[in-house]
Structures are given as structure tokens and as C-alpha cells.
Amino acid sequence: MTSTAATGTATTTATAARVVDAVKVYGRGDTRVRALDGVSVGFPAGRFTAIMGPSGSGKSTLMHCAAGLDTLTSGSALIGDTDLSTLDDRGLTLLRRERVGFVFQTFNLIPTLTVAENITLPMDLAGAARDDEWYDALIDVVGLRDRLHHRPGELSGGQQQRVAVARAFAGSPDVVFADEPTGNLDSRSGEEVLRLLSGTVRRTNRTVVMVTHDPVAAAHADEVVFLADGRLVDRMTDPTAERVLDRLKAFDTRTTSGSLSPEPRS
């Protein structure tokens, strides 16, 4: 077990990824935007965390910096105990390939490869040996066994996103980051993908961090962290869609930064 002493909040849970005093500034002069304004947040291992907040609040920026897709202006981003600022480009590429999984809104599958080849592509690129037991279990969890030799174009959107989820988990990464994973899906397929994400976390003790606009999607998470104006303003454990929606409405009617009453921690 590790503690999150660096964030000032002692917990008994290991932290898969975290940012500490994260500041991200885009542009300069008149066009300068402080997208992250001193965010410290940890994403516990074995849990499903959703990041929510109004448009422009910094959700994607937080995810990209936490995942090593972008760099902070100041502060730290860590995957496990690895401070991403200590890595050069090659180190970051390796970290993203070996320790982080990604699910994007637009599936990002390779159309000429089969489902099976898409799922193992990151491992194949990394030259990593396949863990047959985990791969087999994963194929059953995502329900794709009878589609393994199909191409993505022969699958529905929901099925393609399930392939993307399997690909993200295939190499047993420390954390899977999902950016609006249901944004391109109808509500039924979206629901399936969310159940798949939350089920994989619960059944196999994996870690997922998801950016979403959708309170129904966020309700599948164990915890929701809320951003406003580049700051962490609230957290909610065991969310329901109604409670998340109520909390979001509060952003519209009140001064956001730090003014919301904190959710009792469990």
C-alpha cells in the first residue's frame, strides 16, 4: 500500500495516477488560458473515477497531462511512483505504451487489422509477450470471441468500442484513460460499454479514469471529481445520475471556484 501524502490526503489505497499542484497554461499574452490552475488529485488503483465539469473546465487537459499525452507548465504528474517530468520523449512513449491504456471517443481502430490483431497491437508494438490467461479472460469479458477474425468495418459502433476497451486493457496497464468513450454511441451501446468498463474494474481490479459530459455515464463510476475553471471543486463517491446532475446544475447558478460544499468523504 502507498499513501498519497504528496496530495495532502492520507489514504490506505494505492494511487494509480495523480497530479500534484498541476498548472497548465496555453498561449501567451491576450490569448493566455490557465486550463489547470493548481489541481491536486489522485486516482485510486482498482477504482473507476469520472472527471466532470462544465465545458472548458480543464477535463481533457487534466486527462492528457495525467496520461503523459501533454506536459504540465508546473506541478507534477505521476503514474504509480513515476514522475512523468523525469522522462524524456522515448521514456514517455514507452510509459504510454506499457503502463497506460487509452479509449477514445472515435474508437481509433486500424481498419485493415482483425479484431484480434487490433487488441494485441500495443503489445505487439512493445514486443511484449501475451499473457494468454488474461487475454482469454478479456475476450470473454468484452464478449468478442465470435468476432475475433472480423475487421472493424464489419462491427457496430458499440462492438468497435468494445474492441478498443479490450485493446486498452490487453497489456495490463496501470491505468486506462477513457475520453468520452460513449460520445459516439447510441444510449444502449453506450450503456454496454460503461458496464464493460465498470465490470472490468470490479471483476479484475483494474483502474479507469474517464472524462465525460454525461451524468448517466458518470454514475457508473465509483467516484466523480468535478472541475471548474481549471480547479478541483468537488468529489462525489457512489454517484447517481440524479446527484451528479444536481451538482452540475450548481455550477450554473453559483460561483464555482472552491465554493461548493464538499461531499463527505467515505
Ligand SMILES: Nc1ncnc2c1ncn2[C@@H]1O[C@H](COP(=O)(O)OP(=O)(O)OP(=O)(O)O)[C@@H](O)[C@H]1O
Ligand atoms: N491546445 C490548446 N491551446 C489553447 N487553449 C487550449 C488548448 N486546449 C485547451 N485549451 C483551453 O483550455 C481550457 C480547458 O480546455 P479543456 O479542453 O481541457 O476543457 P474541457 O473541460 O475538456 O472542455 P470540453 O468539455 O468542452 O471538452 C479551455 O479554455 C480551452 O479553450
